[in-house]
Each structure stands twice: as C-alpha cells, then as structure tokens.
Amino acid sequence: MKIIRKRFKDKIYCTGLILLLITLIIYLIPNQLSRQETLTWFFLNHTITVGYFLSLWFSGRLRRGREGLHPFFLFLLMFLISAYALNRFFPVFEASATWFAVTIILCSLNYIAFAFIRVAPVPVRMVMFFLLGMSLCCYLYMTIYVLPVTVLGLLAFFFFGISLHALVPLLFFLYSIRLFRRSHARQRPYKLAFWSGIGITVLIVLVYTVLWRMNVVQMSREYNRWSHQMSDTYLPAWLHVAAHITPNPITEKALKAEMVYTTANNWERNFLNFGSSFNWDETRKHDPLVMIASTLCGFSGMADEDRIHILKALYDSRYQAEERLWSGDDLQTTHVQTSARIWPRLRVAYTEKTVSVKNSLATMWANSEEAIYIFHLPEGAVVSSLSLWINGKEEKGILTTKAKADSAYRTIVGVENRDPSVVHWQEGNTITVRVFPVMSNEERQFKLGITSPLSLEHRALVYRNIYFDGPSTAGTGEDVDISFETPPADLQRSGMFSKGKDGHLVASGSYRADWQVSFKDEGLVHQLFSANDKVFSVAPYRKELAAAEISDVYLDINNTWSKQEYNSLLALLGHKRIWVNVDEMMEQVTDGNRSDLFEQAAKSRFSLFPFFQISEPATAMVITKGIVNSPSVDDLENSRFMQELKQWLAGGQHVMLYNLGGELSPYLRTLKECRTFRYDQGDMATLKELLDARRFPASIENDQRIVIEDAGMIINETPGTEVSTAPDHLQRLFAYNHIMRAMGPRLLTRGEESDTLVAEAAASYIVTPLSSLVVLEKQADYDRFNIKDSNNSLKNASLKGKGAVPEPHEWALIVIGLLLIAYLKFRPVLFKHSVKI
Incomplete structure (x- = not known):
C-alpha cells in the first residue's frame, strides 16, 4: 500500500497518467475525419507528449537514481499513441490485425502495471514478466519493420521532432530490456516467465510460418500442375486449386496477401501511400504473422485475378470483388425497415426493404462514396420496385433496358457526380443495388420491392428474410412489419416477433439476416389477376x-x-x-x-x-x-x-x-x-x-404456363378479361419465370435479345437479365439517355395497392358509372329547374 500511495503522491507520475488518458481520448476523437483534419488532432497529441517529456527533462526525473523509469514509460506510451495518430496521415502501418492490436493494448497496460509490481502477488508478477517477454518480441519486429524510415527520422528530427516517431519501437525494445533488469530480474521464476514469453512468441511465429509454407506449396503445386496443361484442359488452373485446397484462416490470408495484408512485396506502395491496386473492397491490414511468413516462405505465385476468383468461390466474397466506380470505405448501414404483405392462399409475398446508409466520415471536405448492396432473392423471386430519396423526396424508379440503365449510371456517376440509383439482375438470382453519391456525414435512403413465392416445406409455407451483403451492419437497427391478406393457420415465428394490431407481426431491434416465419399450408384458392386482355391464375403443381x-x-x-x-x-x-x-x-x-x-x-x-x-x-x-x-x-x-x-x-x-x-x-x-x-x-x-x-x-412449362417448384404451384396465363381478385404480383412472377424459360440457354450463350421479352418485362415492371430499374435526378437525364416510362404497365409495385391496369372497356365502364352516379345525385335539382321552365 505504501508503494501505491507513493505513486499517487508523485505529481509527475500522476500528471503522466492524466495526460496519457487525454492523449488516448484525443486519438479516438478523429477516427472518422479526413487526413487534413486528422493532422490537426495529431499536432495536439504531439504537443502534449513533447510537453510531458520536457517536464521530465527539466525536473531531473530522467537522471540516474531519480526513479524516472516508470514516468518515462508513460511518456513512451504517449509517444506510441502520437505515432499511431501520425500513422493516419502517413501510414507506415496499415490497420493492425485484431490479435495484434489486442496484444499491443495488453502490453501497454502491463508497462503501467510495472510501477506497482512490488505489491502484486507472485502469480501476477509472472504473468507481467511473460507479457514483457512478448512485448520485447513485438517491438523488435516493429523496429525491424520501420528500419527503412528510421534513418530518415534521424535526419529530419529538427522538424518539431515529428520524424522521431520512427524511433518509438526501438525505444520500447531497449527500455523493455532495462525494465526487465531493474525489476527482480535475478529471481529465477521471473526469468523463466520472461523467457517463456519470448519462447512462446517465437514458437507461434515458427508454427504459423510452417503452416503458411504448407498451404503455399499445396496451392503452387496444384496451380503449376494445371497451368502447364492449359491447352489440354477445360477449366482454368485457379479452379483446380479452389477445388483441392482446404479453406482455413491461413489459406485465406495467403490468398489476400498484398490485396489486404501488407507484405514485403508491396512495402513501397504502403509507405508511399499508393493504396491497393486490386479491385477488392476490404480494409487493408497489417498482420506481423503474415508479413514474416510471406517474407520467409513467399507466395503461391498465382495471378491476382485467379486469387480473387478463388476467394469468391470459397469464402462467399463476391461482394468484396464487385466492380466499384467510387470507394465505399466509410459507409455504414444505419437502419433497415422491412415491410411485407403475405397472401397465404396464393403462396406469394411482397417485401419492401427501406435501407438507410450513412457516410460516417465527418469532414469539411467533399467526399463522395458509392453504396453497393447485393440482395439474395429466393428462387423464382423478382424485383418489382425501386425508390431513391432525393432532397428528402421519394423518387420512383423507371424500368428500362439493362444497357440504357447501365450507361446512364456510369456516365453520371463517373463524370457528373450527381444522384442516380440502379438495380441490375445478376446470376444466381441475386440483384445489385447501387446508390450514389453518399456524401460525408450524410445519410441516403433507398427502397427495394421484391415479389417472391413462398417456400412449401413439409406442408408448411415459409417466408424467409431477404438478406443482403453491403456496407457494415454492425450497430444497424431493424424494424419489421408483416401483414397477412388472410389470417394464417398454426403460425410459427422467431422469438423476435410480437403480435401487433390487425394481426400484424412486428419486431424492432438489431438487424438480423436469418429470421423466418412459417404457417400451415391451407391450399391454393382460385383467384385471378387481369390486365391487357390476359388473365393470370394459380394452381397446385403436381409432378407429371x-x-x-x-x-x-x-x-x-x-x-x-x-x-x-x-x-x-x-x-x-x-x-x-x-x-x-x-x-x-x-x-x-x-x-x-x-x-x-x-x-x-x-x-x-x-x-x-x-x-x-x-x-x-x-x-x-x-x-x-x-x-x-x-x-x-x-x-x-x-x-x-x-x-x-x-x-x-x-x-x-x-x-x-x-x-x-x-x-x-x-x-x-x-x-x-x-x-x-x-x-x-x-x-x-x-x-x-x-x-x-x-x-x-x-x-410441363410452355408459353402459357410456368412452374414455381419451391412454392408447389403453377401460374397460368390465358387470354380474356376478368375482374381481378388477386394482386398484380401473379403477373410479375409469371413474367419473370417465363422470360427466364424463354431465354433459356441464350442467357448463357449471350444470344440476341428478344424484343417480345423486353416488352414483357416492361409491361410487368420487373428486373430481369434484360431490364433494370433506374432513378435519375432530373427529367432531362431521362431524356438524354432516351429512358421513357411505359404508360401501359404495372408500374412500381406497392404495399398499398394491387396495381391493376384497367382495360379500355373497363375505363369506359368506369366513366359510365361515374356519369350515372352524378346523374342520380343531381337529378332532383335538374328536374326542379325543368318544372319551373
């Protein structure tokens, strides 16, 4: 207790603790600022660090016998924080791997704890010496890593001492040795703990390096084997590698080396701040184990594109490989509103996902980023609406050909930096939504509507959440509201749901991708949707x-x-x-x-x-x-x-x-x-x-009948006109699946597009391999790219209406009906005037 009281009576030491806390807070504040603004915060941090060093110097605490070692470690920790603050502006190190960041934090706390080692129990002391041994290894590695810029740091020290930050790892390494010698170093248990920390660290590095070597050799052997036979093989060499390697964290990091993880090969790009030359959307990281293993054992020798193909195939990383016109590094998905309408007796659902995305970079400088989302749709489902909020107003999407939508989006985003959004169909019935721009500290909102069949499983109908890959969902909130056209029987739901008014299912909380609801299948009811002299109806599917x-x-x-x-x-x-x-x-x-x-x-x-x-x-x-x-x-x-x-x-x-x-x-x-x-x-x-x-x-499918196997139903199209008793989603589902069937192999062989199929997609207002939905800022933009909305179509789907388009004779009946109502209402007045005359 005397030691503790003595430390806290030491004004220099207590001041150091307070200033260390302040520098840490200052370091955390500008986490989402621009590089220019970050530099301002760095100078504030650096000034406090230099001030504390000068106080140690002029107070004489750095002289021998003045117990200045522990306050000096507080200065070193401030210097370390200042170095990481400078690293944001001049990135010597990329973002540390999680395990390494945690290790540095533990080692830093351990240095502070050494000031109180005399009152610590023996087991705690041994842990402290073990961590000190690990610290020595970590800072030795960092010293070697920054060695190329250390000479520069010594030559340019006169510039406010900023370049001396390169000496921080070396100072920690040297003073860690001194701390060990000054702290019971002669006692055998503590020596054993210290050297155990060093030995286990070295052992971990050696084991990791051997495993890295085994993975690299396996990939290289398989890749080289098939590369030499390219003229005689059907499949590319990378595919054989992907088929035969064992996916594990080391394999993944070996494939991502240089793209994500810093290596000796891209050292100069890292120090000169060129960034990554790869089209891969993942934060670049510095992992000492990857750096050491790749330096000692090399890489697989595969082409960069081949490594990306393997990552896409084995690690579900297609989102990271998506082509980007602008960066999306600072984007965060802030909220998801899921609203769904389910027709149990038609086995159909319509879902609207309203997504809010924010650019968390709080900077005074303009920073435009592109938000990209990949939605995974159930088999047979189709996108049937799109909205983008522009200047606080919801703007509906317009359906056009995929080529026109892509041309408009690329032209505006790539050159003019204005407001478009586009939805494209992708293979495997996934769709891509792009929104641009999302400015610094700004939030954008878009809404996507999906018409989907329900899944029939063991006599139960299942509605699953339509999930997405996109900007981070850490901390994302979600509100869910599910309504039913008719009350479902034997409803089973996830625990997140509660019963709302009118039989709705509601939920509110953190975003979840994997929830579902299910209920008993009570069979299909004969209902119709009619438009453009066509009638769409459902029937059970039974295998023939x-x-x-x-x-x-x-x-x-x-x-x-x-x-x-x-x-x-x-x-x-x-x-x-x-x-x-x-x-x-x-x-x-x-x-x-x-x-x-x-x-x-x-x-x-x-x-x-x-x-x-x-x-x-x-x-x-x-x-x-x-x-x-x-x-x-x-x-x-x-x-x-x-x-x-x-x-x-x-x-x-x-x-x-x-x-x-x-x-x-x-x-x-x-x-x-x-x-x-x-x-x-x-x-x-x-x-x-x-x-x-x-x-x-x-x-059994043909031009008038399509099968949705997962839902166990058939949708028929027949000529004629009827009163619609079903939602327009029947037509949308029929059109999408009919287009996919009609395109057939042409979808893969890139055959000529059929004008008839394009017209069918336009009439049903659905996203297909031939058509896309796009939102542009001004009418002049639509005119410039010859994007015109069809008057005789279902338009964007909606939760509120069925979207039926009246036939010409139906319009006539409506007009006649209105005239009849007006005549009956005003007949007494007209008759009265006629009598007076």
Missing part, C-alpha cells in the same frame, strides 16, 4: 411423370458425398453404365476401379459437371449433391469449359438431373433457372421408385 429409359448414369461427386451413399447407388443402379468425372475425364465405373474413382473424385470440394461430355443426353441421368460455396457460371467466362457448354446448350439438350440433397451450387442453379434439364430431388428411396418405374418428372 413421363417415360424415362435410362441407360447411362453420371455421378457428380464431390466431398459432400459419403462412401456409403456411393456404394448404395452402385447397388441400386444395377447393370446401367455408371460414369464419374475425375480430373476432367469421364471414367466408367468398374469393379476394379470403383473405389479409386470415388477417392479421387471425393477429394474435390465442389464439382462442375461437364454436361457436354454426355454422349446420349436423352437417355442419361446426372445425380448430384449441392454445395453452396463454389464457382458460378460467370466465373467460368472465357474458359474452354464454358465454350463447350455453350455449344452443348445451343443444341437444346435436356438431361435428367436428380439432387440427392443440399442446396444446388450456383452453377447448377443458374442452369436450372434456364430450364436446361428435367429436375427432381429427394432421397435414395424416391430415386429407386423412379428407376423401378422407368419414369421421371416431365417439363
């Missing part, structure tokens, strides 16, 4: 089995398959010819090679089945198991695999595909949306029934 003479069965094997499933299938398939794709070769299964083929094929994390290698598509069946994290069709563009697939698709082939379980991969999902094959899914018993009966579900 057709004859299927199967002679060849192709097993699409990856590491989601079990050996038991494989053996069971071989027994089930009997005397049929069975094929397995291994290393781009189709091998027939025999008694002699059956085990070897499975072992080779099951090593692959995912599979891209080469349908073009099927010799007799009419009598062939492909059996697969889905895996979500795998390449998409877009990733395969310009490969020989894709060229062969396009030629095969152009022939109009239809193979039978059976899914044994799991969600279809992006590759197969896209082919399914294009109606490339006859599809079914189920377990082994269901497959046996189909094989025994020699039957398989037929494709």
